[in-house]
Amino acid sequence: xxxxxxxxxxxxxxxxxxxxxxxxxxxxxxxxxxxxxxxxxxxxxxxxxxxxxxxxxxxxxxxxxxxxxxxxxxxxxxxxxxxxxxxxxxxxxxxxxxxxxxxxxxxxxxxxxxxxxxxxxxxxxxxxxxxxxxxxxxxxxxxxxxxxxxxxxxxxxxxxxxxxxxxxxxxxxxxxxxxxxxxxxxxxxxxxxxxxxxxxxxxxxxxxxxxxxxxxxxxxxxxxxxxxxxxxxxxxxxxxxxxxxxxxxxxxxxxxxxxxxxxxxxxxxxxxxxxxxxxxxxxxxxxxxxxxxxxxxxxxxxxxxxxxxxxxxxxxxxxxxxx
Numbered sequence: 001x002x003x004x005x006x007x008x009x010x011x012x013x014x015x016x017x018x019x020x021x022x023x024x025x026x027x028x029x030x031x032x033x034x035x036x037x038x039x040x041x042x043x044x045x046x047x048x049x050x051x052x053x054x055x056x057x058x059x060x061x062x063x064x065x066x067x068x069x070x071x072x073x074x075x076x077x078x079x080x081x082x083x084x085x086x087x088x089x090x091x092x093x094x095x096x097x098x099x100x101x102x103x104x105x106x107x108x109x110x111x112x113x114x115x116x117x118x119x120x121x122x123x124x125x126x127x128x129x130x131x132x133x134x135x136x137x138x139x140x141x142x143x144x145x146x147x148x149x150x151x152x153x154x155x156x157x158x159x160x161x162x163x164x165x166x167x168x169x170x171x172x173x174x175x176x177x178x179x180x181x182x183x184x185x186x187x188x189x190x191x192x193x194x195x196x197x198x199x200x201x202x203x204x205x206x207x208x209x210x211x212x213x214x215x216x217x218x219x220x221x222x223x224x225x226x227x228x229x230x231x232x233x234x235x236x237x238x239x240x241x242x243x244x245x246x247x248x249x250x251x252x253x254x255x256x257x258x259x260x261x262x263x264x265x266x267x268x269x270x271x272x273x274x275x276x277x278x279x280x281x282x283x284x285x286x287x288x289x290x291x292x293x294x295x296x297x298x299x300x301x302x303x304x305x306x307x308x309x310x311x312x313x314x315x316x317x318x319x320x321x322x323x
Contacts, residue, residue, distance in 0.1 A: 100152070100153050101152070101153065102152065103150060103151070103152050104150070104151045104152070104321070105148070105149070105150050105151075105321070105322055106148070106149045106151075106319055106320070106321050107146065107147075107148050107319070107320050107322065108146060108147045108148070108149075108289065108317050108318065108319040108320070109145065109146040109317060109318065110145050110146060110147070110289070110315055110316060110317030110318075111145060111315070111316050111317070112145055112162065112293055112313060112314075112315045113133040113136075113137065113313045113314045113315070113316075114133060114136065114293070114295075114311040114312060114313035115131055115132040115133040115135070115136060115311070115312065115313055116129055116130075116131045116136065116309050116310070116311045117129055117130050117131070117309070117310060118307075118308045118309035118310055119306065119308045119309070120306065120307055120308070120309065121304060121305065121306035122234070122303070122304065122305050122306075126306075129309055133313045133314070136166065139166040139167060139168050140164065140165075140166060141165045141166060141167050141186075142164075142165050143162075143163060143164035143165065144161070144162070144163045144164075145161070145162045145163075145164075146160075146161055146317075147159065147160045147161070151199075154198055154199040154202065155196070155197070155198060155199075156196070156197045156198070156199060156209050156211070157194075157195070157196055157197075158194075158195050158197070158211065158246075159192075159193070159194045159195070160191075160192075160193040160194075161191070161192050161193075162189070162190070162191045162192075163188075163189070163190045163191075164188070164189050165186065165187070165188050166186070166187045166188075166189075167184065167185065167186045167187070168184070168185050183223060183224070184223070184224050184231075185221065185222070185223050186221070186222040186224075187219075187220070187221050187222075188218070188219070188220040188221075189218070189219055189220075190216075190217070190218040191215065191216070191217055191218075192215070192216040193213060193214070193215040193216075193242070194213050194214065195211045195212060195213030195242075195262075196211070196212060196213060197209045197210055197211035197212065197246075198210055204250065205249060205250045206247070206248070206249050206250075207247070207248045207249075208245065208246070208247050208248075209245060209246045209247075210245055211243065211244050211245060211246060211262065212241075212242070212243045212244075213241075213242055213243075214239050214240060214241050214242060214264075214266075215239070215240045215242050215264070215271065216237075216238075216239050217236075217237065217238050217239070217240070217267070217268070217297070217299070218235065218236075218237050219235060219236045219237075219307060220233065220234070220235040220236075221233070221234050221235070234305075236299065236301050236305055236307065238266070238267025238268055238299060238301070239266060239267050240264045240265050240266040240267050240268050240271055240297075241264045241265070241266045242262040242263060242264030242271070243262060243263070243264060244260065244261050244262025244263065245260070245261065245262075246258065246259075246260040247259045247260070253281075254280055254281040255278070255279065255280050255281070256278075256279045257276070257277070257278055257279075258275075258276070258277040258278075258279065258289075258291075259274075259275070259276050259277075260274070260275050261273060261274040261275070267299065268297050268298060268299040268300075269298045269299065269300055270297075270298050271295075271296060271297040271298070271299075272295075272296055273293065273294060273295040273296070274293075274294050275291060275292065275293040275294070275315065276291045276292055277289050277290065277291035277315070277317075278290055278291055279319065284321075285320060285321040285322070286318065286319070286320055286321075287318065287319040288317075288318055288319075289315075289316070289317040289318065289319060290314070290315070290316050290317075291314075291315050292312070292313070292314060292315065293312065293313065293315045294310065294311075294312040295310070295311045295312070296309075296310040296311075297309065297310075
């Protein structure tokens with residue numbers, strides 16, 4: 001490093017670029033402006049040590065290790081930039097749903113305490129149906145209800161299944177059925193709804209899925225005279241194409257609201273359902289759910305069979321996320 005004096009007692013600097021354009025050599029460094037009375041030939045180098053100390057950090061930056069005062073920049077040896085021992089990593093972009101290649105599974109067993117009202121016709125005879133949830137439970141034998149949803153990226157595959165079996169005994173006057181004391185009725189209802197969908201929105205607070213699929217219905221009724229067991233069995237089966245949507249909004253890190261619905265037809269003249277659920281996460285992989293579900297169907301089949309019934313009631317469930 002060269003130090004020179006001007007008549008105004010100012011230490012000047014000159015810089016020049018080395019050949020090749022990749023290294024910078026500092027020949028003269030501006031340090032300070034000294035008073036005029038120190039600019040004579042008696043001015044000693046030792047008097048500048050205090051000022052030179054201010055530029056030790058710059059000397060380290062410009063020092064390439066050879067002691068020549070050259071600054072060499074080399075970014076080919078590392079993906080990260082290192083300055084004075086601090087490493088700056090390149091920014092990373094968080095993965096979105098399109099980048100998620102893993103399968104995610106959610107299983108939700110539930111209980112639907114549904115009442116029913118409407119009209120049922122068979123063999124030219126029509127009967128009105130008005131049964132509360134309590135009435136249905138009083139004749140409830142066994143049932144299985146639940147949903148399962150698999151998701152990969154933005155694609156979702158939900159399946160809803162419900163199977164219930166009801167029974168009732170009615171006493172019969174001897175004049176109506178000689179030898180029979182009662183008639184036993186068993187009713188079975190099965191509903192299976194597989195769907196496929198695409199997640200249109202996947203934000204932190206709002207998620208929206210567009211869904212399409214089908215709903216399979218089975219209604220069976222068995223009537224038998226007791227104690228002989230003589231009876232008859234009737235059933236109806238049909239499939240409807242349905243389309244709908246599902247929206248989930250987060251209220252907090254643990255609570256969320258889900259609203260879903262679909263509508264369609266095919267085997268039935270028409271059908272539709274809506275549901276609203278409030279979920280609360282008690283563990284990272286377990287959530288409790290409660291809400292209301294409404295399902296309406298109008299089916300007109302052969303043998304003058306008509307099933308025009310709406311079911312609605314409280315729904316309680318729990319969701320497990322094994323993966």
